[in-house]
Amino acid sequence: MAELVSPQAIDRMLADAQASGVPLDGTDGLINQLTRAVIERALGAEMDDHLGYVKGDSAGNGSGNSRNGHFGKTVTTTAGPVRIQVPRDRNSDFEPKIVPKRTRRLGQIDDIILSLYARGMTTRDIQAHLKEVYGADTSPELISRITDVVHEEIVEWQTRPVDPVYPILYIDALVVKIREGGVVDNRAAHLVVGVDMEGFKHVLGIWIQDKEGARFWGSVLTELRNRGLNDALIVCCDGLAGLPEAIEQVWPEAKVQTCVVHLIRTSMRFVSYGDRKTIAKALKPIYTAVNEAAAKAALENLRREHGKRYPGVIAAWERAWQQFIPFLEFEPELRKVIYSTNTIESINFQLRKITKNRGHFPDTDAAMKLLYLGVRNITGRHIDGTGLVRERGERGTGTYGWKRALNALAVRFGDRLPL
Known part of the structure; x- marks a missing residue:
C-alpha cells in the first residue's frame, strides 16, 4: 500500500483539498471522495473481468455483451454515505461482488450495529449514533432486521456438539x-x-x-x-x-x-x-x-x-x-x-x-x-x-x-x- 500511494501523493491530495476548502472527513470530505473513487474503480475492474475485455478494447466487438452506462446508488460506509456509479451491461447479468445488488451497507457497518446492540444500546440509540458519527440514515426497523441475522447462528450455537x-x-x-x-x-x-x-x-x-x-x-x-x-x-x-x-x-x-x-x-x-x-x-x-x-x-x-x-x-x-x-x-x-x-x-x-x-x-x-x-x-x-x-x-x-x-x-x- 505504501508503494501504491506514496507519501508525496498523499501530501499532494491533502494540499489540494486544503486549497480548495475540502474537509478531511464528512459526507463531502476527502476520505469520502477517495472511498467513492476506490469503489468505482473496483466495480470497473469487476466489469472488465465479467465482459472479458477492458473498456475501449476492440476485443469486445461482437462479443455479445457490452457496457451499458451506469446507475447511481448510495451506500453507507464507515466514511459516511457515499454516492457511487455502478456500471451496467446490456445483458443485465453483471453481479458485482464489492457492492452486491440490493446492498446498501458496506464494510463493517453491520458489524458495528451488532457490536453496539450487543453492548446494550437500543435500536433508537444505534440509529442516533450512526447518524451522528457516520451521517447514515437508518431506521429502528432496519437495525432490528440486521440483528435478526444471528437467529440461525443462535440455533447452531445452542445445538452444537459439546465435550x-x-x-x-x-x-x-x-x-x-x-x-x-x-x-x-x-x-x-x-x-x-x-x-x-x-x-x-x-x-x-x-x-x-x-x-x-x-x-x-x-x-x-x-x-x-x-x-x-x-x-x-x-x-x-x-x-x-x-x-x-x-x-x-x-x-x-x-x-x-x-x-x-x-x-x-x-x-x-x-x-x-x-x-x-x-x-x-x-x-x-x-x-x-x-x-x-x-x-x-x-x-x-x-x-x-x-x-x-x-x-x-x-x-x-x-x-x-x-x-x-x-x-x-x-x-x-x-x-x-x-x-x-x-x-x-x-x-x-x-x-x-x-x-x-x-x-x-x-x-x-x-x-x-x-x-x-x-x-x-x-x-x-x-x-x-x-x-x-x-x-x-x-x-x-x-x-x-x-x-x-x-x-x-x-x-x-x-x-x-x-x-
Whole structure:
C-alpha cells in the first residue's frame, strides 16, 4: 500500500483539498471522495473481468455483451454515505461482488450495529449514533432486521456438539422481563457454563423459562447429554428448584454443590448492617471446616451465639445443608475453584448491564437474541459457516489455579476423567 500511494501523493491530495476548502472527513470530505473513487474503480475492474475485455478494447466487438452506462446508488460506509456509479451491461447479468445488488451497507457497518446492540444500546440509540458519527440514515426497523441475522447462528450455537466430560459445570440464572399477552412478566434466563479439561470456560447454552422444576431441568440436561455431554463431575448451582433431582437422573454420579458465596449472601439478608462483620466471622468456621462434623459444630456455635436474633441465618444453612456438605469433602485446591458460581455470575453481571436498557422484551426470541450477542461479545466466540465454534482472539477465560485443581480431580475422579 505504501508503494501504491506514496507519501508525496498523499501530501499532494491533502494540499489540494486544503486549497480548495475540502474537509478531511464528512459526507463531502476527502476520505469520502477517495472511498467513492476506490469503489468505482473496483466495480470497473469487476466489469472488465465479467465482459472479458477492458473498456475501449476492440476485443469486445461482437462479443455479445457490452457496457451499458451506469446507475447511481448510495451506500453507507464507515466514511459516511457515499454516492457511487455502478456500471451496467446490456445483458443485465453483471453481479458485482464489492457492492452486491440490493446492498446498501458496506464494510463493517453491520458489524458495528451488532457490536453496539450487543453492548446494550437500543435500536433508537444505534440509529442516533450512526447518524451522528457516520451521517447514515437508518431506521429502528432496519437495525432490528440486521440483528435478526444471528437467529440461525443462535440455533447452531445452542445445538452444537459439546465435550463428553466437563469436570465442573456452573448453572445460574438472571431475570429478564418479557411481554406476553399484553402483560410484562419476569422470566429466568438460565446459563450453563462448563469448565473443560484445560480449565477454559464455555457457555454451553441459554434457556429461558418462566417456571423452574425437575421437568424443565430434566429437558435441559437431557439436551446437553444428547449434544455429547456424557458426564459432569461437579455441578455448582444455587437453589434452583428441581435441579438436583434432574442432575441425579441424567448424571447419577455427579456431585451437586451449592454456591457457598450465594449461601453467605443469603444469610446476610437477615443481618443488620452493624452486625455483618460479626456474622461473617462466625460463618467462616462453617465453610472452612475440615469435615462435616466440624462444620456442624460451627453451625451449632452460631446458633447459640446469634440464633435468637438471626434465626433466618440458621434456617438458610439448614435448608441448603445437603447441597453444601459435598464442598467439605474436597481438597483445598478444589474448594477454591468451586467455592462459588462467580465464574458465571461475572457473565450474568455483564449481561444484566446490557439488558437493563431494554426495560422489557417483546418476546422470548428478542431476549435470546440480545443475550446470545452479549455472550458472544463477552467470550469472543462465534459460529462459522461450518457450524463449528471458532475463536475471535483469545481462547476464552481460564480458571485460576486450574492445574492444582485438575490434579485433585484426577485423584478423586481419575477413572472418569478423559485421558
